[in-house]
Amino acid sequence: CLSAGDMHSALLLLLTFFSYRSGGDRLFHGSLLDQDLVLDLDMDLLAVLRRVDPRFLSVTIDASLASEERFMLLLRSQRIRTLATALSPAFLRFGGTKQDFMVFSPQRSQQLDPHENSSSDQRREPCSSVRLPWWLEQRLKQDWAQQQLVLAKEEQQNQYNPVHFTELTVDLLHSFSSCCSLDLIFGLNALLRTADNSWNSSNARSLLRYCDSKQYEMSWELGNEPNSFEKKAGIRVDGNQLGVDFTRLRKMMSEFKLYRDAGLFGPDVGQPRDRRADLLESFLHSGAKAINACTWHHYYVNGRDTSLQDFLDPEVLDTLALKTNEVLERVQQESPGKPVWLGETSSAYGGGARGLSDTFVSGFMWLDKLGLGARLGLDVVMRQVLVGAGSYHMIDDDLDPLPDYWLSLLYKRLVGPEVLKLQLVSDSGRSKRVRLYLHCANRKSFVCSYPGGAVVLIWMNLSRKPVRISLPTGVSSSTVDAFVLQSNQPGEEGLQSRSVQLNGELLKMVDDKTLPELNGTQLPPAEHLKLLPYSLGFFVMMDAQAPACS
Ligand SMILES: *[C@@H]1O[C@H](CO)[C@@H](O)[C@H](O)[C@H]1NC(C)=O
Ligand SMILES: *[C@@H]1O[C@H](CO)[C@@H](O)[C@H](O)[C@H]1NC(C)=O
Ligand SMILES: *[C@@H]1O[C@H](CO)[C@@H](O)[C@H](O)[C@H]1NC(C)=O
Ligand SMILES: *[C@@H]1O[C@H](CO)[C@@H](O)[C@H](O)[C@H]1NC(C)=O
Numbered sequence: 001c002l003s004a005g006d007m008h009s010a011l012l013l014l015l016t017f018f019s020y021r022s023g024g025d026r027l028f029h030g031s032l033l034d035q036d037l038v039l040d041l042d043m044d045l046l047a048v049l050r051r052v053d054p055r056f057l058s059v060t061i062d063a064s065l066a067s068e069e070r071f072m073l074l075l076r077s078q079r080i081r082t083l084a085t086a087l088s089p090a091f092l093r094f095g096g097t098k099q100d101f102m103v104f105s106p107q108r109s110q111q112l113d114p115h116e117n118s119s120s121d122q123r124r125e126p127c128s129s130v131r132l133p134w135w136l137e138q139r140l141k142q143d144w145a146q147q148q149l150v151l152a153k154e155e156q157q158n159q160y161n162p163v164h165f166t167e168l169t170v171d172l173l174h175s176f177s178s179c180c181s182l183d184l185i186f187g188l189n190a191l192l193r194t195a196d197n198s199w200n201s202s203n204a205r206s207l208l209r210y211c212d213s214k215q216y217e218m219s220w221e222l223g224n225e226p227n228s229f230e231k232k233a234g235i236r237v238d239g240n241q242l243g244v245d246f247t248r249l250r251k252m253m254s255e256f257k258l259y260r261d262a263g264l265f266g267p268d269v270g271q272p273r274d275r276r277a278d279l280l281e282s283f284l285h286s287g288a289k290a291i292n293a294c295t296w297h298h299y300y301v302n303g304r305d306t307s308l309q310d311f312l313d314p315e316v317l318d319t320l321a322l323k324t325n326e327v328l329e330r331v332q333q334e335s336p337g338k339p340v341w342l343g344e345t346s347s348a349y350g351g352g353a354r355g356l357s358d359t360f361v362s363g364f365m366w367l368d369k370l371g372l373g374a375r376l377g378l379d380v381v382m383r384q385v386l387v388g389a390g391s392y393h394m395i396d397d398d399l400d401p402l403p404d405y406w407l408s409l410l411y412k413r414l415v416g417p418e419v420l421k422l423q424l425v426s427d428s429g430r431s432k433r434v435r436l437y438l439h440c441a442n443r444k445s446f447v448c449s450y451p452g453g454a455v456v457l458i459w460m461n462l463s464r465k466p467v468r469i470s471l472p473t474g475v476s477s478s479t480v481d482a483f484v485l486q487s488n489q490p491g492e493e494g495l496q497s498r499s500v501q502l503n504g505e506l507l508k509m510v511d512d513k514t515l516p517e518l519n520g521t522q523l524p525p526a527e528h529l530k531l532l533p534y535s536l537g538f539f540v541m542m543d544a545q546a547p548a549c550s
Contacts, residue, residue, distance in 0.1 A: 043438060043475070044421040045455065045546035052374045052417045053339075054444070055183065057408055058091035058382040059084075060344055062389035063098035063187060063224075064151050066169045067161075071147065071388075074140050075176040076132035078512040079399045080387055086409055086515055088181035091219075093343065093382050094173055095187025095268070096389070097155070097232065098163060099224050102189050104207040105164040124214075127179035137399075144388075145397060151389070152351065158232060167210060174216045183219065185265060186211075190223025190245060191233050199245035201252055212256045219263030221343070222249050225270045225297060227279050239279040242267055243287025250290035263292045268343045271298050272326045280327070284334035293379065294331050295343025298323060300365055303348035303357065303391070308495060311347065311361045312462045312534075314432035317368045324376045341380040342373065351390030358391040360403045360487040361495040364460055367407060367536050371437030371458050374419050383408070396498070403485070403500035406507045407536070410483055410518060414456050414538045416440040420548060422457075433463040434531065440549035441540050450481075450542055452550035460536035474544070481520035481540040486532060495534060 065071050074080065084092075154160050170186075177184035188207070192200040199222070211218065222245060223229075223237075230236045237245075246266055253259040267283045284294065300319060301310050310316050331340050347357045347365040356362060366383070373381050383404075387395040394405040422438035441454035455475075487494030488501050500507055503521045510516055520540065523529070529539065 042421070042423040045544065045548055047421070048418045048440070048548045049375070049421045050377065050419050052419065053379045054417050055090045056374060056380055056417060057087070057370060057411055058093065058380055059087060059182075059386040059394070059408075060093040060095065060382050060384045061173075061387065062096040062385045063094060063102060063163075064096060065388040066102065066165050067098060067151060067163050068147060069165055069169055071140060071144055072169050072172040073132060073136065074144070074387070074399075075172050076130050077137055077399060078130075078132070079509070080395060081130070081176070081180055082509070082513050082515065083395055083401055083405060084176070084180040084182060084386060087386075087412055090182050090412075091185055091380060091382060092173075092177045092180075092182040092386070093185040093187065093221070095185070095221055095224050096344070096384075097160065097224060099187040100189050100191040100229070100233070101160045102163045102165055103192070104170075104203055104210075105166055106206060106210060107166050125175065127175075130175065130179065141397060141399070148389075148397075155351070160232060170207070170211060170216070171214070174211075174214070174218065177218075184216075185219045185221055185263065187221040187224055187268075188249070190226065190237070190242070191229060191235055193235060193237075197235075197237065198241065199248060201248055204249065205252060208252065208256060208259060212258050215258065217258065217262070219265065219292075220249065220253065220259075221265050221268060221295070222246055223266065224268050224344075226267055226283075227270050239267075239282030239284075240286045242279070243283045243285060243290070246283075246287040246290040264290060265293050265295050265341065265343060266291050268295045268297060271296060271323045272330075280330055281334060284331065284338075288335035288338060291338070293339040293341045294327075294335065295341045296327050297344040298342055298369075299346055299349035301348045301353070303350035303353040306348050306353045306356065308356065308361060308492075311356055311365060312495075314435070314462060317365065317372070317435070318432075320369060320372055321376060324373065324378060328377050339379040340377065341382070342369075342378055343382055344384045345369065345381060346384040346392040348392065352392030354391045355496055358393065358396065358402050359496045359498055360500055362392070362402075362404050363407045363485065363500075363536055364462060366404050367411070367458065367460055368435055370411060370415075371435065374439070375437060401507075401509065402498055403487075406500050406502070406518075407485060409515070410485070410502075410538060411458075412442075413445045413518065414442055414483065414540060415458065416442040416444070416456070416549070418549060420455060420546070433461070435460050435462070440546065441542075443549075450540060453545035453547070454540055454542045455544045455546050455549055457539040457541065459531055459539065461531040461533060464533060475541050477525045478541040478543040479525060480523040480529065481542055482523055482529075483518070483520050483538040483540075484532060484535055485537045486535045492534075 188204045194200045269280050300316050331338050347362050385393050395401050416439050418440035420438040437458040439456050441450040441456045484503050486501050487497040488499040489497050
């Protein structure tokens with residue numbers, strides 16, 4: 001029996017990186033040559049550094065999908081439902097710029113909804129009977145492509161048309177989220193203001209009343225990126241007033257039994273930049289008590305002027321740490337202990353960068369955000385978007401899953417909420433290109449069940465230069481379940497592919513109801529593991545016997 005101290009030193013593991021020159025076709029093992037890069041790693045397998053929400057990886061649907069209500073019918077697609085269900089447990093946030101231009105106009109639009117047939121308020125269709133006729137799906141997909149041009153123009157001109165939505169939008173959202181076991185968050189319009197510039201809650205009240213009558217369990221937000229209200233709508237709302245508005249919404253929620261204890265999240269500010277920071281601070285002053293988590297938004301780059309290099313640049317990836325620490329510090333000051341979430345986030349703002357945000361290379365930003373965000377102190381990260389708006393979607397306009405979808409699915413299945421400490425002891429500039437995070441393996445996953453004590457190493461290799469990873473004793477005596485994601489095409493061109501391979505096999509849906517099996521490749525205990533160039537993935541150390549994870 002080891003004392004805690006012995007155990008700690010036994011578990012303070014050293015990972016060493018060596019170099020190798022020979023390419024070799026083998027996926028996982030490389031041969032050892034000289035040592036031009038050595039990285040020592042510390043792993044603490046004794047204690048959980050922090051624990052994130054089980055819904056850590058969550059997704060959004062941009063409110064622009066409701067810009068014409070019929071597009072919401074896409075959420076009946078069997079394909080989307082199969083893909084979304086596999087990401088549960090997760091939040092589904094419905095919001096974005098358009099949310100502050102949306103007005104609830106209660107009236108059922110019969111002709112749009114082929115399923116609605118009774119006026120009974122309590123009737124809900126069973127999930128299994130949901131069908132979107134193929135011809136309608138086809139039609140909606142085509143029209144959505146056109147609609148995106150309209151939306152892009154609105155954004156360019158900073159002129160947003162108002163949207164009137166009916167019960168149908170809410171019904172479709174709720175049916176989608178509940179059938180896919182996702183927790184719905186609905187973003188309310190904060191730009192309905194009274195003469196004295198406080199929030200006019202009357203429209204929200206009628207929406208809450210309707211949702212309550214249908215017994216829709218859901219949570220709420222109010223306003224999207226209030227820091228740019230002035231730019232988008234010529235209305236200035238300061239942080240203090242917004243906090244007062246949130247307090248008013250909380251009070252209104254408490255009048256409904258169903259929403260008394262429901263979640264309220266906000267203020268969904270853009271990432272800190274001078275004035276925005278002030279907004280967050282003064283918002284928390286007056287509104288912190290009303291919210292369950294403090295949300296902010298993060299994008300690395302502008303979709304209109306970014307490059308492949310940005311997507312692979314460790315300096316760009318590191319900017320997340322700067323912004324996150326800034327927000328965490330502020331929240332800690334104003335409202336200690338309040339969870340902090342990325343309420344909307346992706347690679348590039350302005351709808352993403354076509355050919356980058358929707359291709360394999362986007363995975364580096366996404367996986368690094370998940371790894372770094374969990375380690376720094378974020379509890380939930382909501383990815384913009386699951387489907388719809390822009391090119392940062394996880395499911396494309398043909399409803400095919402993109403590489404980031406598959407990456408997210410693997411993350412869900414393999415990675416547990418417990419973050420473990422993994423530190424570089426010795427460092428060199430180049431080491432920044434090999435990025436590593438450590439969690440307990442997911443023990444709640446129905447698909448893969450790993451023994452207690454299993455850990456998962458989340459890794460990515462942005463490097464062109466030879467490096468190699470050598471496992472320390474203890475971890476090196478563990479069988480490894482390896483999940484290596486690579487482009488389906490070799491070299492740099494492959495980075496912009498819309499397809500991805502898992503352990504050498506192209507990933508694609510078997511049919512609209514069936515996902516492929518995502519099996520790892522089991523490697524016998526070994527001292528060396530190889531991270532392929534421009535690849536990312538997960539190594540589950542099945543017999544690591546980490547006390548923190550048992
Ligand atoms: C419409 O509802 C009625 C009863 O509420 C039911 O008998 C009928 O089968 C429904 N029709 C369709 C097309 O679902
Ligand atoms: C709030 O908006 C409603 C209509 O949406 C309007 O009837 C009402 O007068 C407004 N209230 C205030 C105080 O402006
Ligand atoms: C990362 O990719 C490079 C590029 O070829 C490769 O040589 C290197 O071994 C990989 N890094 C690690 C840590 O395996
Ligand atoms: C994946 O693993 C399962 C269970 O271990 C096995 O039944 C199945 O055949 C495997 N699938 C593939 C494609 O290897």
